[in-house]
Amino acid sequence: MTADALPNNVIRGVREVQFRMSREEFARLVNTTAAATGENTGCTARLVAAWERGEVTSPRPVYERVLHELTGRGLAELGFRPRRTATETAVRLPQLAHPNDPYTRKADDTDVERRALLRDGVGSVTSVALGLNGPQSSGRRMGMREVRSVVASTMALYAHDHDHGSAVMRREATKALHTSYEWLNHGHFTQATGRLLRSATGALSIAAGWLSFDSGQHADARSLYNEALAAARLAQDPELEAHSFGCLSLLAKASGRPREAVAAAQAARSVAGPLGSPRMHALFAMREAGGWALIGDRSACDAAIIDAHAYYAKGPRENDPAWLEFFTPAELAGLEALCRADLGQHERAAYGAEQAVLLHGEAFARNRALYVADIAVQNAVRDRPDLDAAVDAANKVLTFVPEVKSRRLLNALREVEAALQRHAKAPLASEWLDKHRALTIDSA
Template sequence: MRELKLQMSRVEFAQAIVEAGRDMGEAVGCTARLVAAWEDGEVLCPRAVYRRILTRMTGRSMSDLGFSVGRPAAPAEPRTEAVGPEMEDLVERRAFLLDSAGATLGLVPPGSRLEGRRARIGAGDVRAVDQVVNDIYTHDHDHGSAALRRQAAKILHTSYQWLQDGSYTQRTGQRLRSATGFLIIAAGWLSYDSGRVADARSLYGEALAAARIAADPGLEGHAFGCLSLLAKASGRPREAISAAQGAQTVARTYGSPRMLALFAMREAGGWALLGDSSATDKAIVRAHTLYAQGPRDADPSWLEFFTPAELAGLEALARADLDQHERAASGAEQAVLLHGNAFARNRALYTADIAIQHAVKDRPEPEAAAEAAGRVLAFLPEVSSDRLLKQLHNVESALQRHAAVPEVADWLEEYRTTTGIS
């Protein structure tokens, strides 16, 4: 399978599997972590749905691809659990029971091992926590955070219980702490997108502590990057810059240029909010240079959102903070176009940015602003995000000055009808 991947990273290969599955009418949530589990031998043979997709993609049998035809075996590390066929079955179910849950609001199916306490914790339990994180992001990208926040908090509580009361090997304990840290960050993101900034800040701080205890530079960099984003959103540019620089320092040896590119773009956002156009440009150039180095196997699965579309969108946000409205509008348009049909919530936010830039620049184009604003309303109610609702309010404020324009007046009426705001 490694040979057939050719130059594709694990992230790209996972995306190819998802697309092939879609063509076959199979809905799967394949991620880089799952591909890594196949390559590293944690799973000796994929589940039936993936066997069908891989066979169609490659024209090879599972044996030809290097997999065992039998049932996946339990991890090889020392375990305190009972062993045997029954335990192997439990490990497989725990590892992949959440594979397609991101398409629904139910992160944890009835009967899942994540529903309660566990006396003994193994590698399969860690993978179950990892999969929850992936499912959170999968659902959040398309539908926003509102429906997931409380469920994520319950699962996080379970993971805390496992760390506190469970029995596990040293290696499993370290992996569980890292997995819990990434779950904390996911919960923090849901809080941020739901408008609970104080909760998000507290959770990101917990994730930073977990990263240092687990000696996990990828998690530590991710936590610093999230703190940078939160600081910028809260109007603290110097803190945003310092946190982004901290993220780059921690992640410099991680082996993921695109992770460094994201953190460089976070730094650019801080400089832009501070009004320093020169420092902003330098950080943006550094981000593009790093991104152009291409994907790596070290790229974490949470970085899947950082596509060329997102790179363009983040630059557009920085241009907007520098009052470079023409470049900001163009960049946001590019971000929406490059996103295609993916990442609905981000597309909605960038489309709202387009509307605002057309409304506030020196020579406003109210008709173009109203057209973009109309596209934003089309995302409701499928996308449920406090940030999107706030951005729609910002669009309304920007368009009020052009209320005499018929297209704008029509949009204002539609906005009030759709949102129930009088």
């Protein structure tokens, strides 16, 4: 950054908050959008960094047009120096904007949608993004407005899921996905826009699949993940393809198919290799380790865990996709703890789960709840049971139930109950079991 350059936090916020993309991803989006509108650009992560650092105060006209297409905002609204005087802008704006065109986006539409999410929750945001305000698909040309809407709905689903679980959102996800497929199947769009829309729909399929997985609907999740995989290949989107394989690996392990879990994780690692995201590779290495642990192959599991830690230690990269935000050091520790549990290494599993909860802090309520449950189970079943630690953790799990609606959490509570049932004659365990039986917990 030059000495007199002022950082452009507005354009950085657009990338990180509105689109939740790395610089590399945002540069690719700029280029694809340009191609969809008949422009020719060569945007790179370095150029995006120059915008954000304030080294470029006024992008070239071609980028001004593309950024307006992407965001619906002018240069000043994106934190840049306007190219024209206020008088000239007032004269020319009517020629640039088409208020009667249903596909012209008002400058503050995205902010309105984001505020609607924070105020009304995920149901409102999906109806705003994909429903009542969306154009009819039949006979209409699709553009970046529709792509943005699908991305916004996916973001809304993930944001709500991290803290509250999946049960309340599956219906909204299904509605959003139906609308997105309507646009794909019946809308008119350029080839470049079609690829963007298909990639965005694939990412929405993964989000919907995750909600089904978390609700215990494994058959639905498998179908949705396979739809995402097909969308990735049709759109030639390797990141989406790798993500799809990674999700299929997780699902296979949870469904008791460890060899399939290993194969899918290895496919994810192969596709992710050239993408320049060590942490994405680390996640898929840990997915592979989970499969090996369930098989009982300690040597292969340890090798995959070592790989995961080595890749994770390389640190974050600009190429890290936004959906990877959940893969924190806490999650790395937690996933290893699950492997240790499947290998019968209960003391190490309990320690790892404790580390995961500690590192999570107050974030990701559902994942914290699951790891607290693991602490209870592993301390109850270890060779030398620690009932004080087990019951303390079991009591903490119960505090999550009112807010976190997740079938996986209910299943985890059943595992806690089964583990403490071994010690039913001990007063501590007996008291917790009585408390648990007295609760009426609705199925997720």
